[in-house]
Amino acid sequence: MLAPRWILGAALLAGMLAIPGVAHAQYRAHGYSQYRQQPAYTLELEPHLVAGLGNPPGPGSGQGGGAGVRGSIVVSRDGFIPTANDSLAIGFGIDALHYRGAYGADYFGTCVARTPGPAGTLVCTEVDTPGGPRNYLFVPLVLQWNFWLTDRWSVLVEPGLDLYFTADHGGVAPSLDIGGRFQLNNVVSLIFRLGWPTATVGISFLL
């Protein structure tokens, strides 16, 4: 299950990191002026709610919810497609989620803490259950590819990586999101993204 996601994520990321030079050169060669629908900003700051709609990477399972913040720094107002009004940013942030777990056949666990009780008994006081509830901390690092469609609407594609941390586990997972942005004014937008491992909905401030 994970291998295809790794391959897809790695291929997308590698491809997108390789293309900009070529695309940028083509864009300049054609001399298009396509910034008219791009808001002038250098940093996008985005507090948001986060949902894990599928099993997270690592030992957790089930679906989860939480909150986080994302910052995206514009690195190019020219994207990969010369004829499109696209731009690139590097996104990073932090998301905290609680996964409730997916039980079914996996709700039997191991005892990880015991307390002496009366009459020499030793009472198990903490059970680590596979598939049980877990807290996760994600640190995403993504390439944000924006398409500025109208003066209010834009869509984005975000391939990247997610560092994740949960109790006694940690690792790196590929991530891929698609999303959209609706500008309420020149600074404030509603923004959402769907993907794995997390989906978000929040407020974007274009600074």
Place this chain on the structure above:
Amino acid sequence: MTSFRLGLLLVALAALAVASCHGDGGCRRGEACDCFDGNECYLGCGDGDGCDQSCHNVNTCGAVCGNGCTHTCHDTTTCTTDCGNDCQIDCHTNNTCGAICGARCDYACSNVTTCGVRVGPGSIVTCTQVNNCTVECHGDCQVQCSGVGSCNVTCLDGTLPITCGGDVLACGSC
């Protein structure tokens, strides 16, 4: 205006996705979690509170739960329970039963060699056909020992347990 409505729809769909996150499957509030056959069974409670846990015909069993839980345990060598308030625990036909539970704990121990229980205020412990029934009470409690070889009740506030009649000992009032 149309695009704004479309935006609201998309935000609503995303919010729905956030709001609808939930787990699926077995060990949940009010649903029976039954573990049996094998060497060890350790049960947690996914919702924290309100789980209905059962364990039998294993060597060692342990259940951990929050408030308002039930745990039935039988035909094991050792069975322990860690529970919060308002728990109902039945430990019978085992070698050893142990428990730590909170206020208003209802603990029944029968046909067991050793039963060691620490309970919170307002709890009731019943030991029936037990060789050694040892109970420690935080606050008021009542302990009924029937057919018990050694019935030891300790009031953790330092007072001595009182006899209430009918094989009942109590910390605090009868």
